[in-house]
Amino acid sequence: MARMLRPFTRAVTYTRWLHLFMAVVWPAMWWYIFDPVWAWFTAVVLLAVAGLVPAMRTVEGLQARLLLLGQRHDDGNADIVTAPSVTWGDRGRTTLWLETRLLVGCAVSFLTIHLPMLTDDLVRTARGGSPDPATFIQVPGHHWWYALLTPLPLIALAAVVVASGELITVIARRLLGPSPAERxxxxxxxxxxxxxxxxxxxxxxxxxxxxxxxxxxxxxxxxxxxxxxxxxxxxxxxxxxxxxxxxxxxxxxxxxxxxxxxxxxxxxxxxxxxxxxxxxxxxxxxxxxxxxxxxxxxxxxxxxxxxxxxxxxxxxxxxxxxxxxxxxxxxxxxxxxxxxxxxxxxxxxxxxxxxxxxxxxxxxxxxxxxxxxxxxxxxxxxxxxxxxx
Missing domain, CATH: 3.30.565.10 (Histidine kinase-like ATPase, C-terminal domain)
Incomplete structure (x- = not known):
């Protein structure tokens, strides 16, 4: 049990969660202003262009080191580099990183919002109320034993937070790490x-x-x-x-x-x-x-x-x-x-x-x-x- 709870005692678990949220803030704002399909299409195109800018690798590298690895200073760890892109290979990997981070961030943000809503729906229906129509899973009927299921979405959310943080860190090391020439x-x-x-x-x-x-x-x-x-x-x-x-x-x-x-x-x-x-x-x-x-x-x-x-x-x-x-x-x-x-x-x-x-x-x-x-x-x-x- 202590081993399972250990990730939630580390600050880097929550900074990784924040890192994924930050990737979808500005596309989500466009979602409410423009057409959803047009908003996400524009976000993907802009990130593809931004990845070709050499300085973007530095910005993403510094952000990843701080939020994914918990490094406030450059201690010589070369897992994630902060040098600008030099080759087209570096630019391509930076672009792929931006698009991947957006995709994973969207999935995690969606589950972060809707899993607690599912818990709320279970509580409502257990008490005889009506579920929120915005929840992605609709709970049918009114049963008291739904109250016993209320911890499951929160446990799933905890697993999503930890697993997505580890996943995005592994991806960052691969895509923002040193190239063969830099190694x-x-x-x-x-x-x-x-x-x-x-x-x-x-x-x-x-x-x-x-x-x-x-x-x-x-x-x-x-x-x-x-x-x-x-x-x-x-x-x-x-x-x-x-x-x-x-x-x-x-x-x-x-x-x-x-x-x-x-x-x-x-x-x-x-x-x-x-x-x-x-x-x-x-x-x-x-x-x-x-x-x-x-x-x-x-x-x-x-x-x-x-x-x-x-x-x-x-x-x-x-x-x-x-x-x-x-x-x-x-x-x-x-x-x-x-x-x-x-x-x-x-x-x-x-x-x-x-x-x-x-x-x-x-x-x-x-x-x-x-x-x-x-x-x-x-x-x-x-x-x-x-x-x-």
Whole structure:
């Protein structure tokens, strides 16, 4: 019983009822002024023309959201759109919606008026009176037991109110909902947002992770060395790496706060010396071989290459420590090749584990390149190839 009565405790049940009534107010006024057939014919034609106006989709969408869904504000729900019609398909669906709403509204309005009148007739005839001749169902005879039937029209009216509200809401979602093109555009926008959030997460992981790794390694080495000169160099390396990480963090937070505000450019492979010096200051013996004009590498490729190199050196410091590292960066043949190798002296996450290694492979894949990470001839190898176009 509580489940059956629940719809009548919701305000949206009555706003949907009102929504259907509003569709027939102006045709009903014409009914009493002009010929009924001419009035309804004119209403159908006018609605067909109105549906072709782009702004009508906005008006109907806002009204449907408020009265059918109970949404006072646009909360991102795309069940019913409020954008103007763009294509003829949108206009056609808007026209069909207006005509359908008029048809359903007429049926519901008729039953809303006449079902209570039928209840009144049942009461009258049960008391020996005469039924109203305007009622669409005439109650014959005079019987006392008609009083027992008086709740039935009201129960039917309640069912009509709930069922018609659900029906018109379903129709609105189909006819006023997003078109296939709008759904595709929304999906693309959502994908762009997810990709941007993933990119920002990678930026923070690579930059902050590298800075923390360098700081931990340098602090541990300074404590073990017990040499004031070495400690001074370690503090300088920690300060420089931390400052760079703070710059990256400020840039990323600027993107999050104001997506349209111009921010400082991200580091590229032309800044690779900073990473190499940071790794050397942490104790790693880095040998670097740079071939080709790095300044001609396209911005997206150069920026992602920098982050891949940063994550590779961070993994070396984190998992292998102060070991010899060979770095090769080559620009040739329309591709950027990047390789980082170090002795396999410690357990490093395999190809299926570790968010850093997964990030390297994802960065390469997004640019149409490929990345290989794993043991190779006694070394741990990160080998990446990125197309320049």
């Amino acid at each position: 595709l555009a929304a999906l693309e926008e959502r994908t762009e947002q997810l990709l941007e959030r993933t990119r920002i997460a990678r930026e923070l992981h690579d930059s902050i992770g590298h800075a923390l790794t360098v700081a931990v390694v340098q602090a541990g080495a300074a404590r073990a060395a017990k040499d004031s000169a070495f400690t001074e160099r370690a503090l300088d390396a920690i300060e420089e790496t931390g400052r760079a990480a703070l710059e990256d963090l400020e840039r990323v937070l600027g993107i999050l706060r104001e997506s349209e505000r111009p921010v400082s450019s991200r580091p590229t492979l032309t800044d690779a010396d900073r990473l190499l010096e940071s790794a050397r200051a942490s104790g790693a013996k880095v040998e670097a071989e740079l071939t080709g004009p790095l300044d001609t590498v396209p911005g997206p490729v150069s920026r992602e290459g920098y982050r891949i190199l940063q994550e590779s050196l961070t993994n070396v410091l984190r998992h292998a420590g102060a070991v010899p590292v060979r770095v090769r960066i080559e620009v040739t043949g329309g591709a950027l090749g990047l390789e980082v190798r170090n002795p396999l002296t410690a357990e490093i996450p395999g190809p299926g584990r570790g968010s850093g290694l997964r990030g390297i492979r994802e960065r390469a894949a997004l640019l149409g390149g490929r990345a290989r990470t794993g043991p190779d001839q006694g070394d741990w190898q990160v080998q990446v190839e990125l197309p320049l176009r």
